[in-house]
Amino acid sequence: MALTLYYHPLASYCWKALIALYEGGVDFTPRLVDLGKAEDRAALQALWPPCRFPVLHDGARGRVLPESTVLIEHLAQHEPGAAPLLPADAQLRLDVRLWDRVCDDQLQDPMQKIVGDRLRDAAVRDPHGVAEARAALQNAYALFEQQLAGRTWLASEGFSLADCAALPALFYAAILEPIPAGHAALHAYFERLLLRPAVQRVLQEAKPWLALFPYREAVPARFL
Numbered sequence: 001m002a003l004t005l006y007y008h009p010l011a012s013y014c015w016k017a018l019i020a021l022y023e024g025g026v027d028f029t030p031r032l033v034d035l036g037k038a039e040d041r042a043a044l045q046a047l048w049p050p051c052r053f054p055v056l057h058d059g060a061r062g063r064v065l066p067e068s069t070v071l072i073e074h075l076a077q078h079e080p081g082a083a084p085l086l087p088a089d090a091q092l093r094l095d096v097r098l099w100d101r102v103c104d105d106q107l108q109d110p111m112q113k114i115v116g117d118r119l120r121d122a123a124v125r126d127p128h129g130v131a132e133a134r135a136a137l138q139n140a141y142a143l144f145e146q147q148l149a150g151r152t153w154l155a156s157e158g159f160s161l162a163d164c165a166a167l168p169a170l171f172y173a174a175i176l177e178p179i180p181a182g183h184a185a186l187h188a189y190f191e192r193l194l195l196r197p198a199v200q201r202v203l204q205e206a207k208p209w210l211a212l213f214p215y216r217e218a219v220p221a222r223f224l
């Protein structure tokens with residue numbers, strides 16, 4: 001098989017890639033990376049020195065694709081099932097790329113800041129940074145609420161790269177910093193995302209690992 005995905009079933013950016021792969025019905029070999037194991041870390045680092053996942057190895061084309069967005073763009077170019085994740089029209093593609101960036105910068109980044117802080121020793125925690133990250137999430141929720149008014153999907157008529165990015169970001173962010181009840185369009189969108197078979201498969205595969213999430217006590221029972 002030509003495609004190998006280096007990933008971990010709990011990692012939010014890996015969910016983004018997995019959702020795209022499952023949405024597109026793409027055939028690939030999953031290679032679970034345990035960063036706690038030296039040999040796994042070395043294998044990932046040999047492909048991509050920053051040692052962050054997901055990374056896709058496309059053996060047929062001799063390419064290594066790190067960065068979830070680039071990985072999904074590669075799938076959309078070469079795998080017919082994944083093509084709809086990026087609209088053919090150049091202007092519509094820009095909308096999708098914009099909202100993919102918004103998901104990563106305005107949801108994933110602050111969410112990872114909050115999780116990372118909990119993993120630190122108490123002496124070097126950053127309560128001010130965490131408070132800023134929580135405020136950033138609230139601002140992002142308000143922005144998404146505005147964007148989603150009258151829409152089914154985040155950035156285009158069909159399910160796209162932006163929606164692949166949104167699900168993991170919203171899933172983990174909402175556990176740390178609940179989405180206000182008044183954001184009805186955002187709540188409805190999140191529920192719509194959860195109905196996608198690709199998303200259900202990712203969540204099912206993550207279940208055994210959620211006990212390792214630093215905020216496991218806040219994970220809603222329906223996901224456990």
Ligand SMILES: N[C@@H](CCC(=O)N[C@@H](CS)C(=O)NCC(=O)O)C(=O)O
Pocket residue numbers: 011012013014035051052053054066067068069
């Ligand atoms: N911009 C990258 C971010 C990748 C990333 O941050 N991955 C996290 C997991 S969600 C990771 O590799 N963490 C391991 C570490 O930081 O050591 C992408 O879009 O793929």
